[in-house]
Amino acid sequence: MDKEFDKQLHSLALQKVDQIIQSLTKEIRLKYGHAIQEFFSLFMEDKTVFQELYHAYKKCTSLDLHRKHINFSYTYEDSSHTVSFLDKCFSLDETTFVQLLSNTIDITREVLPLGSIVELDPVYFKPDKEKTSPSKIVITGRFIAPQGYHSYFPYGGVVYPVGEVKIGSQIYFTTPLIKKVVHHGYTDEMEDAFVFLMKQEFIVEKDMNSIEFSNQDMKKLQQEMKQKKKAGES
Structure with missing residues (x-):
């Protein structure tokens, strides 16, 4: 910035x-x-x-x-x-x-632009149990507010290099989960204006925060993930 x-x-x-x-x-x-x-x-x-x-x-x-x-x-x-x-x-x-x-x-704090590639903390994100190296994620969206939540995900992305292989395969994540920025995407004045407007709308006007700061929404998200996992195993 x-x-x-x-x-x-x-x-x-x-x-x-x-x-x-x-x-x-x-x-x-x-x-x-x-x-x-x-x-x-x-x-x-x-x-x-x-x-x-x-x-x-x-x-x-x-x-x-x-x-x-x-x-x-x-x-x-x-x-x-x-x-x-x-x-x-x-x-x-x-x-x-x-x-x-x-x-x-x-x-x-900084918001990474579209097209940035990051490595997520493997402790929290490890889609392949056999894979030892961290997975790379391409950022394809920012400021994503799930329905029924009063908080938002700063980032959404897809696994590099396969991309979005099926509908709903996008990954949502927060800033603390980023362990390394592999590639920084393109940015200009339009990017800065977008980030400013999103922060103004979400945080100042709507009184929302990144989901990492909401204990209630984090518990709700964890419960939903457990239910999805059980449904997948059954």
Whole structure:
């Protein structure tokens, strides 16, 4: 992503942060609103900050970091998640805290263009049990929202080099499943405009996230996959 497009995504992410702040109760908004805005504005250019905070949340561990000459920490107690930085802090419930982090990560991270070829983590995707090397996937679609879900898959693709051998053989996957980018597809200003509009529509306007951030939808998906597997075995 070029710097100008990065700035556009940062602005969109801060718009979403403000949207979440405005949805808080008046008491919480007045108490922590300015601190939340300042924290996300300070570190918006360093995407690793929000990813490390999210990983600490998932692992239920505290975190101390130093970025941009600023020390800050994350702690949790019961259902309260607290970030302290400079002489400020904010404490939020789990739902709001995760929403802020996941939306910011989702909006600011790169979206690979059509035609890109990636290797997926074989721990999660191994269509051929006899095959030892990772399978290559050609990205043929992005921002796919399955019916009945309130989240989306960032990517859809087909196995390289066979392609879509039958209807319904497309594979849907999330960013964390990508272990390696083998080939980066073509991109231009139209690509950037498309990605921006999709993130604006899905994340800001429809309040959706990549399915990796939705425990409810992930459980639903896993259950559906189990049922399909049983049906195939019977």
